[in-house]
Amino acid sequence: MEKQWSEMTPAEKRAARFAKWLAPPGIKFVSRRAEQTYRERVNRLIKTITLQTPDRVPVILPMGFFPAFYAGSNLKNVMYDYRELRRAWKQVIRDFDMDVFDPPALVWSARAFEMLDYKLYQWPGHGLAPDASSYQYVEGEYLKAGEYGAMLENPTDFGLRVFLPRVLGALQPFQTLPPSSPLAGMPMSYVMSFSRPEIRRAYQTLLKAGRELEKWGRAVRDCRRAAVKAGVPVLRGGFTTAPFDTLGDSLRGTQGIIMDMYRQPEKILETVERIIPLTIASAVATANASECPIISIPLHKGEDGFMSRQQYEKFYWPSLKRVLTGLINEGIVPLVFAEGRYASRLEIIRDIPRGSVIWWFEQTDLALARKYLGDIACIAGNVPASLLVTGNPSQVKDYCRRIIESAGQGGGLILNGAAFMHRGNPENLRVMMEAAREYGTYR
Amino acid sequence: MGDNLAGKTREEKREERLRNWLRGEGIKFRSVRARQAYQERATRLMKALLLQKPDRVPVMLPIGNFPAYYAGGNLKRAMYDYRFLREAWTRFMEDFKDEMDAFHGPGLVHSGTVLEILNYRLYKWPGHGLGDNVNSYQFVEGEYMKADEYPALLKDPSDFALRVLLPRVVGSLEPLRHLPAFSSLLGMPMRLVAPFTRPEVRSAFKSLIDAGKEMAIWQKYVLGFNRDSLAAGFPMLRGAMAVAPFDTIGDSLRGTQGVIMDMYRQPETLLEAIDMITRLTIEQTISTVRDSGGLMVSFPLHKGDDTFMSDKQFEKFYWPSLKKVIDALIEEGIMVFLFAEGKYNRRLEYIRDFPKGWVSWQFDQTDMANAKKIVGQTCCIWGNVPTSIMCTGTPQEVKEYCRRLIETCAPGGGYILTGGASATESNAANFRAMMAAAREYGRYQ
Numbered sequence: 001m002e003k004q005w006s007e008m009t010p011a012e013k014r015a016a017r018f019a020k021w022l023a024p025p026g027i028k029f030v031s032r033r034a035e036q037t038y039r040e041r042v043n044r045l046i047k048t049i050t051l052q053t054p055d056r057v058p059v060i061l062p063m064g065f066f067p068a069f070y071a072g073s074n075l076k077n078v079m080y081d082y083r084e085l086r087r088a089w090k091q092v093i094r095d096f097d098m099d100v101f102d103p104p105a106l107v108w109s110a111r112a113f114e115m116l117d118y119k120l121y122q123w124p125g126h127g128l129a130p131d132a133s134s135y136q137y138v139e140g141e142y143l144k145a146g147e148y149g150a151m152l153e154n155p156t157d158f159g160l161r162v163f164l165p166r167v168l169g170a171l172q173p174f175q176t177l178p179p180s181s182p183l184a185g186m187p188m189s190y191v192m193s194f195s196r197p198e199i200r201r202a203y204q205t206l207l208k209a210g211r212e213l214e215k216w217g218r219a220v221r222d223c224r225r226a227a228v229k230a231g232v233p234v235l236r237g238g239f240t241t242a243p244f245d246t247l248g249d250s251l252r253g254t255q256g257i258i259m260d261m262y263r264q265p266e267k268i269l270e271t272v273e274r275i276i277p278l279t280i281a282s283a284v285a286t287a288n289a290s291e292c293p294i295i296s297i298p299l300h301k302g303e304d305g306f307m308s309r310q311q312y313e314k315f316y317w318p319s320l321k322r323v324l325t326g327l328i329n330e331g332i333v334p335l336v337f338a339e340g341r342y343a344s345r346l347e348i349i350r351d352i353p354r355g356s357v358i359w360w361f362e363q364t365d366l367a368l369a370r371k372y373l374g375d376i377a378c379i380a381g382n383v384p385a386s387l388l389v390t391g392n393p394s395q396v397k398d399y400c401r402r403i404i405e406s407a408g409q410g411g412g413l414i415l416n417g418a419a420f421m422h423r424g425n426p427e428n429l430r431v432m433m434e435a436a437r438e439y440g441t442y443r
Numbered sequence: 444m445g446d447n448l449a450g451k452t453r454e455e456k457r458e459e460r461l462r463n464w465l466r467g468e469g470i471k472f473r474s475v476r477a478r479q480a481y482q483e484r485a486t487r488l489m490k491a492l493l494l495q496k497p498d499r500v501p502v503m504l505p506i507g508n509f510p511a512y513y514a515g516g517n518l519k520r521a522m523y524d525y526r527f528l529r530e531a532w533t534r535f536m537e538d539f540k541d542e543m544d545a546f547h548g549p550g551l552v553h554s555g556t557v558l559e560i561l562n563y564r565l566y567k568w569p570g571h572g573l574g575d576n577v578n579s580y581q582f583v584e585g586e587y588m589k590a591d592e593y594p595a596l597l598k599d600p601s602d603f604a605l606r607v608l609l610p611r612v613v614g615s616l617e618p619l620r621h622l623p624a625f626s627s628l629l630g631m632p633m634r635l636v637a638p639f640t641r642p643e644v645r646s647a648f649k650s651l652i653d654a655g656k657e658m659a660i661w662q663k664y665v666l667g668f669n670r671d672s673l674a675a676g677f678p679m680l681r682g683a684m685a686v687a688p689f690d691t692i693g694d695s696l697r698g699t700q701g702v703i704m705d706m707y708r709q710p711e712t713l714l715e716a717i718d719m720i721t722r723l724t725i726e727q728t729i730s731t732v733r734d735s736g737g738l739m740v741s742f743p744l745h746k747g748d749d750t751f752m753s754d755k756q757f758e759k760f761y762w763p764s765l766k767k768v769i770d771a772l773i774e775e776g777i778m779v780f781l782f783a784e785g786k787y788n789r790r791l792e793y794i795r796d797f798p799k800g801w802v803s804w805q806f807d808q809t810d811m812a813n814a815k816k817i818v819g820q821t822c823c824i825w826g827n828v829p830t831s832i833m834c835t836g837t838p839q840e841v842k843e844y845c846r847r848l849i850e851t852c853a854p855g856g857g858y859i860l861t862g863g864a865s866a867t868e869s870n871a872a873n874f875r876a877m878m879a880a881a882r883e884y885g886r887y888q
Contacts, residue, residue, distance in 0.1 A: 112636060120632065154723070156602035156624070167632045178734075179727045188553070190609065191561060194655025195662055203648050210639025217640055241631070250631065274598075278624055282634075285623075 013331025014356075017293035018046055024291035027228050034231030041099050042233045045414075049333055049378050050355040053411040057404055057440030058099045060235060060380065061429045062388065062417025065107065065133055067092040069423045074131055076124035079110035082219035089223040093230055096426075097433050100235040101227035109216040112209040117169025120250060133422040142166050143251035145260065148267040152274065154179075163251070170205040173198040228291075236296045236335070238286030243275040243319040244268075248301040257301065261311055272319045280326035287332045294358070295327055296335045303340035309348075317348055328356045335360060335380075339419075346372035362418045366407040379407060380414035383432065388421035393431045400435030408440055415440065448776065456776025457801075461489060464678065464738045473674045480676035484544045488678060488859070492778065492823045493800040496856035500849055500885030501544040502878050503680075503825065505833065505862025508552065508578055509869060510535035518578050518867075519569035522555035525664035532668050536675060538871075542878040545680055547865075548669045553580075554661040560654040562614025565695065578867045587611045588696040590705065593712045596696075597719055599624065608696070615650040618643040680780070682737020685728045688720040688764040693746040702746065706756055713760065721764040725771040732777050739803075740772055741780040748785030762793050773801050783807060784864070791817040800857075807863040815852045824852060825859040828877065833866035838876040845880030853885055860885065 003012070022042050029035035040055075047054035068078045071088035078085040089104050110123055122128045122136040142163060143151060151158040157179060165175045177193050193199050224234055241249070247268065248257035260268050283295045301307065302316035327334050335358040338345070342364040349359070350373060360380040361369055369379050383399050391399075400415055407413050415436050421428065448456045465485045472478040483498075490497035511521040514531035521528040532549045539546075555568060567573045567581040587608055588596065596603045602624050610620045622638045638644045673679060686694070692713070693702035705713045728740055746752065747761040769779050780803045787794070787809040794804065795818045805825035806814055814824050828844050836844070845860060852858040860881050866873075 108633070112633075116636070118633070153719075154601050155599045156605060157600070160601065164632055164635065168635070179723065179730055188563075190604075191557070191613075191651065191654055192658065194651050195658040196655070197659070200652045200655050203652055206636065206639050207645045207648055207652075209636050210641075210645055213636050214640040246631070282623060 008331075010329045010331055010353075013329075014293065014333070015331075017287070017331045018042075020291050021046075021233070021293055024228055027225070027291075029231065030229050031231075034229065037231035038228065038233060041231070044099065045233065045235075048411055048414055049358060051375075051378060051412050053442050056442060057408050057436045058414050059432050059436045060100055060102075060414055060416040061096065061098050061432060062383070062385070062420045063092065063102055063429065064420025065422040066420070066424070066429070067104070068107070069133065070095075070426060074124065075107070075133055075422075076110070076130050078104070078107055079113075079123060080125075082109075082216055085216075085219050086222055090226050093223070093227050093232060096429065098232060099433075101224075101232040102236065103220055103224040103227065103234055105220050105236070105239075107220075109212055112212045112216065115170060115205055115209045115212065119167050119169060137249075139249070139253045140166075141253050141256045143247075143256075145252075145256060145264070148264065148271060152267075152270060155274065167250075170209075171202050173202045234290075234292050236294055237290035237292035237332075238283060238295050240279050240283040240286075240295055240297055240323070242297060242299050242302065242316070243272040243279055243323060244302065244316045245300045246275050246279070247271055254301070254306075258307075261307070261315060265315070268315055272315070276319055276322050276326070279323050280330075283323075283327055284330050284332065287327075287330070293331065294333045294335050296337065297323075298337040299339060302342075302345065303338070304342060304344050305340060309344055312345060313348060317345075321351065324352055324357060328353060333358065338362060338364060343368060349373070350376050352376065358414065360414075360416060366403055366413075370407040370413075374407075374412060378412045378414060380416040382416065382418040385417060385419040385421055388417060388428050389424045391428065393425070393427040396428045397431040397435045400432055401439045404435065404440045411442065413440075451776070453774050453776045457778065458776075460736075460738050460776060460778075463736070465489060467673070467678075470673045471670075472676065477674060477676035481673070481678060484676065485678040487544055488680065491857060491859050492803055494821075494823060494855075494857035495800075496887040498887060500853050500881045500887075501859050502542075502881045503545045503859055503861040504539065504543040504874050504877065505828070505830075505865045505869075506535070506546050506874070507865030507867035509865075509867050509874075510549070511552070512578070512867065513538075513871065517569065517576060518552070519555070519575050521549070521552050522558075522568060523570075525554070525661050528552055529664040529668045533671060536672055536677070539874065540675065540677075542875050543677075545677060547681065548665065548672060548679070550665055550669070550681075552665075554657060557654045557657045557661065560615065560650055560657060564612050564614055582694075584694070584698045585611075586698050586701045588692075588701075590697075590701060590709070593709070593716055596716060600719060600723060612695070615654075616647050618647040679737075680739060681741050682735060682777075683728055683731040683740045685724060685740050685742050685768070687742055687744055687747065687761070688717045688724055688768065689747065689761045690745045691720050691724070692716060699746070699751075703752075706752070706760055710759075717760065717764045721767050724768050728768070728772065729775050729777070732772075732775070739778045739780045741782065743782045744784060747787075747790065748783070749787065749789045750785065754789055757790060757793070762790075766796075769797070769802060773798065779803070780805070783809060788813065794818060795821050797821050803859075805859075805861065811848060812851050815858075819852070819855075819857055823857045823859065825861050826852075827863035828861070828866075830862060830864045830866045830869075833862055833869040833873050836873065838872040838879075841873045841876040842880045845877055846884045849880065849884045853887075856887065 022039055029038065044054040044058045048058055065075045067088040068075050071091045073084050073088055078088055085104055085107060093101060110126065113121065113123065120138055122138060124130050124132040128136055161174055161177050165172045227234060248254065252260060287293060287295055302312055307316065324334050333356065337360045339362050342361060346369060354376050357377045358380055359373060359377050361382050366379060366381050373379055383396060387396060387399055403415060404413065415432060448459060465482065467478065467481050472481065487497040487501045491501050508518045510531045511518055514534050516527055516531060521531060528549050558566065558568065565583055567583060569575050569577045573581055606619055606622050609616045621641055621644055623634060669679065693699060697705060732740060747757055752761065772779050778801055782805045784807045787806060791813055799821045803823040803825060804818055806827045811827055818824055828841065832840055832844055848860060860877060
């Protein structure tokens with residue numbers, strides 16, 4: 001690149017990221033055919049995202065943890081055994097015709113979870129039945145109503161001594177660390193805390209978990225590379241969350257954050273303000289490390305049923321918008337997943353630059369979404385998981401046809417599930433591809 | 444300890460701390476004689492601190508690292524050979540047990556091995572940047588925080604300390620630069636583990652763990668000695684150590700030159716940072732005292748000295764924050780000891796403004812007659828036999844100097860005889876001369 005990154009416009013940055021996505025560095029494709037298909041697929045996505053008309057509607061197969069079950073294994077096994085993880089996800093690469101691949105980056109290492117005594121999830125074999133097909137998130141008031149001040153004054157200190165010990169049992173000894181040890185006074189007082197065996201043990205566990213995650217990370221990267229080499233682009237360059245959700249999901253919990261909207265609204269806004277730049281910086285760093293310019297953002301507490309429109313406009317959207325803008329300005333394409341219903345938000349979320357975001361809807365009517373957003377953003381969705389799990393292939397295919405007909409005119413649509421089909425009939429996924437080819441080809 | 448102090452006035456809290464200290468709570472005295480000596484010494488020191496008249500002027504020997512040499516070794520050996528360290532201090536204590544009311548244990552003789560494991564850059568020490576025979580450390584000042592880094596420090600001080608400061612001052616922690624902002628883990632705790640997948644980050648923490656293990660061994664010897672000295676009847680004065688907020692910035696973040704520039708170029712930012720550090724210092728110090736149950740907090744003061752800054756600067760940058768910390772400690776019933784290194788002749792009017800008997804000042808080169816007149820009304824004063832006389836004078840000269848100090852400072856109580864600074868290179872006879880002077884000239888009727 002001749003021009004310095006910092007001097008480039010958002011459009012130039014995105015063009016550079018798209019170019020990298022089209023020709024991923026360090027990848028040797030298995031064949032010329034694979035390379036060609038890869039380009040076609042990425043081009044199809046780029047055209048759809050930028051609201052041009054591609055050759056046909058692209059498809060995201062909503063697999064979630066499906067590969068584990070498809071390979072005759074289950075979520076529990078692949079969480080504990082990275083060889084199984086590789087085997088399952090690679091089998092899906094071989095067996096399915098698909099436009100994009102979702103690497104198992106969210107199939108966490110249960111070994112690392114166990115070492116750390118991770119409390120935010122229950123998983124199969126750990127709080128859930130061994131054959132459970134997903135996690136259970138464990139909400140809690142991990143930040144107490146009276147602790148905003150301490151967190152804002154010295155976030156890292158609060159994180160180390162208060163938050164982490166609450167959510168990672170292995171780090172409980174950190175609760176007894178002196179406040180802000182490394183700063184006030186001398187660095188030696190920080191080192192001093194390591195003279196205590198329980199503090200050393202906590203760090204040793206972190207080191208062990210780090211080694212474990214290094215192995216796990218290799219497995220995830222392997223699957224990722226295998227897909228790209230075979231000609232299937234990866235759709236996610238990383239994840240992040242909406243600032244309000246960071247606070248509402250894992251710090252205050254639903255009940256806590258709802259109370260705060262009434263009792264201490266300023267504290268929410270102040271905290272969210274602090275979270276914005278951190279969110280942007282870490283998402284940009286992840287995107288930079290990937291060939292794929294898409295950052296996925298699953299949304300939770302801004303849903304129609306969670307808060308009023310006024311609350312959405314005051315607490316939720318402004319910070320999310322700033323994160324989206326921050327990412328767009330860096331040439332990144334946010335893939336925003338509006339879980340639940342978003343009908344009453346469609347007017348508000350129009351307020352972004354054209355052709356720069358993918359909005360993926362779960363239960364929002366896509367025709368309606370198209371009406372509000374069609375000239376602004378690419379939309380994705382939304383074959384119901386219930387249909388995918390319990391329906392037959394022709395029902396699924398028919399549903400896809402109706403989506404394409406009602407929301408796919410001229411491009412701007414990615415056919416996708418409403419949520420994941422972790423377990424079910426493989427044919428129900430295959431017919432999504434079929435439907436796109438049959439009904440979603442543009443001329 | 445914190446719990447049964449809750450809801451009490453500062454006087455009641457101090458009362459309770461003093462009572463425990465005087466009684467020697469939890470000390471296994473080695474003899475009836477030792478218990479008696481402990482109580483005599485503690486009572487003597489306490490009365491001086493409270494500005495009452497004890498039986499005689501108490502003596503705190505300014506030994507520095509003298510015990511290492513007295514035992515035939517040197518600082519280097521004491522830093523690496525913990526058994527020697529403990530033996531040297533023990534030998535000194537036994538030989539001088541009738542020559543002092545208090546002295547410092549070996550807690551500031553750091554473990555050379557720990558410093559090496561960490562590749563600690565704030566000190567040079569004998570055998571590591573200094574000659575093998577050098578008898579003290581050399582502090583290595585630097586601009587460890589750059590002039591434009593105040594906003595980062597203010598926004599998230601511990602993050603700055605972990606990811607910016609530590610990698611600069613502790614060589615083996617350089618890889619901590621790769622950590623993500625810890626605050627971004629709030630809500631996403633598994634991100635914490637991501638940097639630990641990098642071998643160099645793991646090796647940084649491994650060196651911390653190794654250093655911690657080594658430090659635990661060192662602590663065993665140091666704490667062992669401290670126990671012995673209590674058992675032998677020597678009350679311990681120094682509880683927690685703390686640093687004046689301005690010094691935290693001037694000594695270990697910006698360095699002398701940096702902080703002086705900041706007073707002119709970005710005074711508001713500097714004050715904002717001082718304010719933040721003041722709050723942290725208060726929180727941390729009180730929590731340390733609650734955990735350790737000590738009697739006093741002691742501050743070695745550096746950059747507020749007469750020659751470092753003008754009166755106006757002292758008034759604006761140095762004193763208000765330090766005063767705030769001291770006041771907060773007093774409110775907790777904690778007594779405060781400050782060591783005013785250098786000269787404090789121009790500061791005396793400021794630093795006297797405390798309730799009577801809560802604060803002690805040890806002076807280095809300050810005129811003691813003035814100190815007595817101005818500060819001595821409210822604070823116990825300590826000092827200040829010059830190191831030069833301790834190291835090069837004869838016992839008679841030392842004794843004579845002590846006599847004059849006692850005549851100037853002792854009347855009415857509130858005085859402890861000690862050095863202006865520590866006198867590692869002094870000799871046994873000169874140390875003995877201090878107690879001789881106190882016995883001969885320092886009796887109260």
